[in-house]
Amino acid sequence: MNLRQATLAAVTLALASCSSMSGMHANNPTNESFNRFYAQLRKEAERKGHNPKLLDAAFDGNIAPIPQVLKSEKSQPEIVRTFAQYTGSMLSAERIARGTQNLKDHMPELEKAYARTGVSPSVVVALWGIETRFGEVQGTHPIIPALATLAWQSPRSDYFRKETFAALEVAQKTGKEPSELLGSWAGAMGQCQFMPTSWLAYGTDGDDDGMADIWDNEADVFASAATYLHKRGWQKGQPWRYQLAAGFNEKGLKLNTRGLSEQETLSFWQQRGFKVPAGVNLTGGTKLRYYKPQAEGPAYLLGPNFSVILSWNNSSYFAWSVLSLAETIEAEAKN
Ligand SMILES: [Ca+2]
Structure with a gap:
């Protein structure tokens, strides 16, 4: 090989390697x-x-693309946890203690959102605690x-x-x-984990500075979460569950794999033996769901506010955890 041949060979090699690299890139289907x-x-x-x-x-x-995102979509943890495991971790002693303290500490901003929307402060704090550990994990x-x-x-x-x-x-x-x-x-x-369309639709300025800052401003987080629930049909002061007594007719109810029924009117449930507790105001058209979260446990009828939480995250375990946590921290805060 003379010098010219050697140079040509080197150039050819370089070209070949170059074209094979760009070919590799272009042919990468992803x-x-x-x-x-x-x-x-x-x-x-x-x-x-x-x-x-x-x-x-x-x-x-x-x-x-982000490979981790595709991987996460395929392995959502809620699918593999039981009701007891899921609600147990959401209602940990630590979350209850911190929720109770936060409920007390933030009452002025929470009351302001409540006055406008009728959504209980404890429900807003429970959502906040479950979504992001009170803003820590966004x-x-x-x-x-x-x-x-x-x-x-x-x-x-x-x-x-x-x-x-x-x-x-x-x-x-x-x-x-x-x-x-x-x-x-x-x-x-943000601290309430809004999807972008939710921020556009429900983002609310709680501290009157002109911006719904759900990332760094708690008053805005509370105002936005309360607005979301209010606009999805939250009913002020309505109980979220009624435990069913013996004698309720459960036969033939269509339940999903988690033991939850579709919504039916109050009269449908009354025909099966449900009695509206004294002091509760439910109109005939009110929609309720039957829920039996655990095979060996009690069954409930769930009020419209349960369905409102389902519209936030369509998981009965999630909705149950939020409303149970709210109930617990509200009782704790009074002690
Ligand atoms: Ca603001």
Whole structure:
């Protein structure tokens, strides 16, 4: 091999290695698919009036899906825990003690939200305690890339696509850097873990500074959570559960795998033997659900406020935990 041949060989080798590298990149199905998806998403964002540079900024120079987000979606822990395990960890002694203290410490802001919405202070504190350990654990995923990852590849891609655009609107309205919007792998953010569309719909300014800051301002967190429940139909002062007495006819009820029925009117349940407790005001059209959380335990009818909590998070274990914790800390705070 002479010098010219050697040079040519080296150049050919370099070219080959270069083209094989770029070929590798181009043929990586994940990159190709996500890049195509991203280009469409960016165009749509622009069409919807968002600044596409906000989307780019959220990715902070690395346009790629987040593998951890896809992994988390496939292994949601609630699926594998029993009712007793789930509610036991939500109603830990520590959470009860801290919830009770927080209920006392924040009563002025909580009362203000209560006066406007009728949502009990204890319910707001219980939600706050369960969602983020009273604001401590808000999540560390950059939510815009996380939502875009789920919009790209998830059984609920349309839902996450909508949330991605809503998140861009949140960045615009709050003036926050898009890459600083952090939250859960599913895009829930702030101390009450609102999805971006929830912040847009229910975010409320509790301390009158003109901004619903659910990340750093507790008055705003309480006002926003209470507004959400109020607008979803919360009924002030209504009991959330009625334990069923012996003789109630349970035959033929259709229950889901967790022992929860669909909503039925009060008269439906009265025909099966439910008696409205003295002093409780329930109208005929009120919708209630039957619930038997544990095979060996008691059965209940659940009031409309249980369904309101289900609209926050459609899990009977979650709703049960929130309302039980609220009841417990309210009783503790009076002691
Ligand atoms: Ca505020």
